[in-house]
Amino acid sequence: MTHPYQDHYFHRAKKEHYLARAVYKLEEIQNKHRLVRRGNRVLDLGAAPGSWIQLTHRIVGPKGLVVGVDLHPITHPFPDHVVTLQQDIFDEALIGLLASQYGPFDVVLSDMAPKTSGVKTADAARSELLFERALDVAAEVLRPGGHFLAKIFQGDAFHTLLARVKKSFRRVKVVKPDASRKQSREIYVLAMEFKGKND
Ligand SMILES: C[S@@+](CC[C@H](N)C(=O)[O-])C[C@H]1O[C@@H](n2cnc3c(N)ncnc32)[C@H](O)[C@@H]1O
Numbered sequence: 409m410t411h412p413y414q415d416h417y418f419h420r421a422k423k424e425h426y427l428a429r430a431v432y433k434l435e436e437i438q439n440k441h442r443l444v445r446r447g448n449r450v451l452d453l454g455a456a457p458g459s460w461i462q463l464t465h466r467i468v469g470p471k472g473l474v475v476g477v478d479l480h481p482i483t484h485p486f487p488d489h490v491v492t493l494q495q496d497i498f499d500e501a502l503i504g505l506l507a508s509q510y511g512p513f514d515v516v517l518s519d520m521a522p523k524t525s526g527v528k529t530a531d532a533a534r535s536e537l538l539f540e541r542a543l544d545v546a547a548e549v550l551r552p553g554g555h556f557l558a559k560i561f562q563g564d565a566f567h568t569l570l571a572r573v574k575k576s577f578r579r580v581k582v583v584k585p586d587a588s589r590k591q592s593r594e595i596y597v598l599a600m601e602f603k604g605k606n607d
Pocket of ligand 1: 427428430431453454455456457458459460461477478479480495496497498519520521522523538
């Protein structure tokens with residue numbers, strides 16, 4: 409019997425040697441919006457097991473950089489232009505470290521998700537906190553003109569958060585990739601052209 413989560417994208421990921429089916433969500437957005445480009449510096453928040461890094465490090469190439477951050481270790485071997493950090497996104501020292509050692513970034517991605525409890529409102533509230541933190545990090549480490557893409561489970565704070573994103577970026581879209589399960593409340597906020605810290 410096929411496990412309900414072992415859908416088309418799951419099998420495709422196995423066949424194409426991707427670490428997670430999540431890669432197809434980013435691939436779809438990338439194909440449509442050309443978010444990441446050759447030579448870019450990319451920050452990937454909630455990066456484990458590493459399928460988004462697999463895709464982005466090939467796009468940016470050896471002159472670019474991909475920094476992946478996750479609570480969990482990323483054990484997959486990557487080339488030298490990939491750096492992985494095992495850290496909590498809420499760690500106070502993280503922004504300073506990212507900005508001083510690796511920034512400014514052209515693109516900040518976040519596929520972070522809380523451990524789900526099954527209680528929809530609680531899961532959405534925790535996802536919104538992760539989204540908000542990703543936005544705070546992006547605001548500190550993105551270059552003006554840079555882009556931000558982050559997952560969120562829509563809950564009560566969604567519209568307030570979206571309004572915040574719209575203040576900081578010139579072009580904002582809410583996207584639901586085909587590879588995102590229909591029954592899931594997750595969506596992605598795609599924000600392009602960061603106005604810069606002082607706007
Ligand atoms: C859906 S997975 C990411 C999959 C990844 N994009 C890929 O393609 O392999 C979500 C990740 O968010 C991470 N995460 C959740 N809370 C976090 C936090 N506070 N700090 C850092 N990472 C976190 C989880 O550990 C988990 O690995």
